[in-house]
Amino acid sequence: MAPRPHRVAVLVLEGAKPLDVGIPAQVFTTRRSMPYEVRVCGAAPGLVAGGDGLAYHVADGLDALEWAQTVFIPGYRHPDQEDPPAPVVDALRAAHGRGIRLAAISTGAFALAATGLLDGKRATTHWHYTKQLRAKHPLVNVDENVLFVDEGDVLTSAGAASGIDLCLHLVRRDHGVALSNHVARRLVAAPYRSGGQAQYVPRSVPEPIGVRFAATREWALAHLGEPLTLEDLARNANVSARTFSRRFVEDTGYTPMQWVLRARVDLARELLEASELGVEQIADVAGLGTGANLRLHFGRILGTSPSEYRHTFVRRDG
Structure with a gap:
């Protein structure tokens, strides 16, 4: 006798993002080759207003969480402005108390954090919202560099496409590599993606706050290929090194x-x-010295290698 399918509920909240909803619904789709069964639900049965001009008609309400063994919370618009309705938060807490696995995609992490279940745990969300998640829920250890975080019974993923990475991870965890690879082929997706979401953030340096030291920052950007010291920067700003360092950290959060x-x-x-420059040439132009040094800092800051980054972001014609 075949084992019963694993039951997955996708909880659609107001402002839900369509890709975030569709990913778990499609990955865990009810079909002969998949040992899963999916229901899409909301705070109540009926119409749920979504983001991007779409709406969802869900057949089930929060009672689906009592049926489910895994609950997905897709991302939704404006998560930093208000928490989900109290009945949703209570239902998620109750589901977790019954041993149900909870997984959030992108800004769905805010709904999961509202339950308190992420307090003291690592979690992630879309890079655009990591600061807001950290500010709104300071007890959550927000990791802005990873594609997803598995804390056992609570899981979170970064931006929408990272939901695929999270779903494939759960299939792998539940049923092994063979089924996960089967699903990845069906989705025409990579079974594993290298690196984290840091490589997708437009800039590694933070947006400047105010105009203090703006001229020195511009000067430094024009001289990155040259040796630069704290004393050089402070001299350009016409302040002491100690004052420059303290105020710079206040402005940017970095030394x-x-x-x-x-x-x-x-x-x-x-x-x-x-460009078509090699890694050694790029390291020299960027002031990083050697290719080995470039690879080291690329890995630490972006979670990937220069060659993988170039493969991901450079369009190849032909």
Whole structure:
């Protein structure tokens, strides 16, 4: 006798993003080759207003969470502005108390964090919202660099496409590599993606706050290929090194030399995308010295290698 399919509920909240809803619904689709059964539900049966001009008609309400063994919470619009309705938060807590596995895609992490179930745990969300998640739920250990985080009975993923990575991970965890690879082929998706979401953030250095030291930052960006020290930066800003360092951290959240390193990595990213220079040449132009040094800092900051980054972001004609 075949084992009963694993029951998956996809909880659609107001403002739900269509790709985030569709990913778990399609990955865990009810079909002969898949040992899963899916229901799409909402806070109540009926119409749920979604994001991007779409709406969803769901047949089930929160009672589907009592049926499910895994609950997915897709991302939704404006997650930092207000928490989900209290009945949704209570139902998620109750489901977790029954041993149900909870998984959030993208900004769905905010709904999961509202339950308190992420307190003291690692979690991630879309890179655009990591600061807001950290501010709204300071007890959550937000990791902004990874594609997904598995904390056993609570899981979170980064932006929408990372939901595929999370779903494939759960299939792998439940039924092994063979079924996960089968699903990946059906989706025409990579079974594994290298690196984390840091490589998808437009810049590694933070947006400047205010105008203090703006001229020095611009000067540093124009001289990244040259040796730069804290004293050089402070001299350009016409303040002491100690004052410059303290105020710079207040502005950016990084020490001056951490900021310079990230700016050099950003320059290397641009050169990998827009030029045919080799890794050693790029390292020299960006002020990182050697290819080995470039690879080291690329891995630490972006979670990938220069060659993988170039393969991902450079369009090949022909």
